[in-house]
Amino acid sequence: MNKPVDPNVSNFIRNIIDEDLASGKHTTVVTRFPPEPNGYLHIGHAKSICLNFGLARDYGGRCHLRFDDTNPVKEEEEYMESIKEDVRWLGFDWGEHLYHASDYFEQLYEFAVKLIKKGKAYVCHLSQDEIREYRGTLTEPGRESPYRNRSVEENLDLFERMRKGEFADGECVLRAKIDMASPNVVMRDPILYRIRHVSHPRTGDRWCIYPMYDFTHCLSDALEGITHSICTLEFENNRPLYEWILEEVFDGPHPQQIEFARLNLSYTVMSKRKLLRLVEEGIVSGWDDPRMPTIAGLRRRGFTPEAIRDFCDRIGVAKANSVVDYALLEHCLREDLNQRAERTMAVLRPLKVVITNYPEGQVEYLEAVNNPQDPSAGTRQIPFAREIYIEQDDFAEDPPKGFFRLAPGREVRLRFAYFITCTDVIKDEAGNIIEVHCTYDPETKGGTAPDGRKVKGTIHWVSVEHSLPAEVRLYDHLFTKEDPNEGDLSENVNPNSLEVLTDARVEPRMQAAKPLERFQFERVGYFCVDPDTTAGRLVFNRTVPLRDSWAKIQKS
């Protein structure tokens, strides 16, 4: 954690904890992050991770990582590994406190038996459709199941036989006996256990009955001594059930469920279902496509854990549904990268410049600062020669008003090198500019003129002979709409979310760049080395462009 915690952070959950601590209700804070291992983590999960682990850190408590693995049909071991990797990468440590809901299956079974013995649960043989019918609707009460008043003995026997595998999938379920007329549908005799003759990633074939979320979660929390069980808004309706179950069977202290609004980000989607769709329809290359809001995607894109944590701190925590502006995420990223990314020069769309008065065959090495924000990053030597590449955008034959880059007759500074003045524009038969001729002023070596004259523009460059070819992948929002859910998702996909440039040129130092290493391409943006990079082929992802006030002026 590179940043000290702002002592002024205030949100409704901290207020609750402060009160609980002050009143003596709790003497410590124990939270948990409880993902279901059925997919990849995304930035919405990062919010929850930062919240839960952050609270534990700030209050000197602890935060458990618990896999909510109660549905073997959807869950896989592979996901558990990726989740652990992502949480660790984000910078959090659960220490000894790694748990699985499946660790509690035996205890959970005993709690269910206890409930049956209290006459508060029963085995129901209604079919799935019948259960739905009997449940009633939002405005009409449900009806009681004909199996609702079976004797305790019969229920005990039936439940045991469910465990033994005497029933087929779907033949019966264990239900809580609460209130079929409750205005809260969750309380209309909710299902506690269902039968699934499926082997579980962790318990194998030991069980063929699996507890439902509502039964599992509250008891898992209680067993682990969780004090504050923080979840998202859609579980608000489940809170009465959470409390009912604990009240009925759990003797120790009860955790308190607190709900907060999940993260929504403009120009992206956050639901696992929709993310899966993007992958399956080939709209993106995979879960770690750099355009994905998954932790894996963000990592590959070049995001830092520090930037993501800072973002999560800044968005706050509240109960109102909201959509955070993507620009805030970009701001956090740039702020972090500006401090730590070494600078380099790279030309994305090359335009050849011949410096006609520079001796042929001569090469000079010029000193360049690696990171003006961090003197300890040192300097490097960059080769300069008669032929260089500059960015096509940095030259205009007919410069618009306010343009102070290279143009016929104009003098600009080549960063860390010399002042050059454009003398000629070379075109092909079609009239395309293919080369620009300039002269340089030998007196301006290093970038300053002894006579004190100033130039308005400084542009970046690389040597034709010494630079390395590279592929550069430019990313934009995956969707064209702030809210991609408005209308048909696939129609809102941004056709220009990926642009591949294959003719980019980078400084020779990039030969040594390692996958995921981050750089600032001066005047262009922050980039990171894509894992697709091989010995003979450099591939960069644009993490985020630099702010560009010239582009803004041009637009208006």
Added chain:
RNA sequence: UGGGGGAUCGUCUAACGGCAGGACGGAUGACUCUGACUCAUCUAGUCUAGGUUCGAAUCCUAGUCCCCCAGCCA
């Protein structure tokens, strides 16, 4: 039309009966060997209508709008 939640600058979020504050975005300017960074100034808000109070974003009443719930998913 049942139940549960929620509405504060364009966006996100503080203020817990006592000066509506911060951040992002936007605008303007300064600086500049990155049109970056940084700095400065500005911009802009309490859903509506009543009420209580010396004083209301906050308490009360009545509305309006938005979200969630009828999986043997979580």
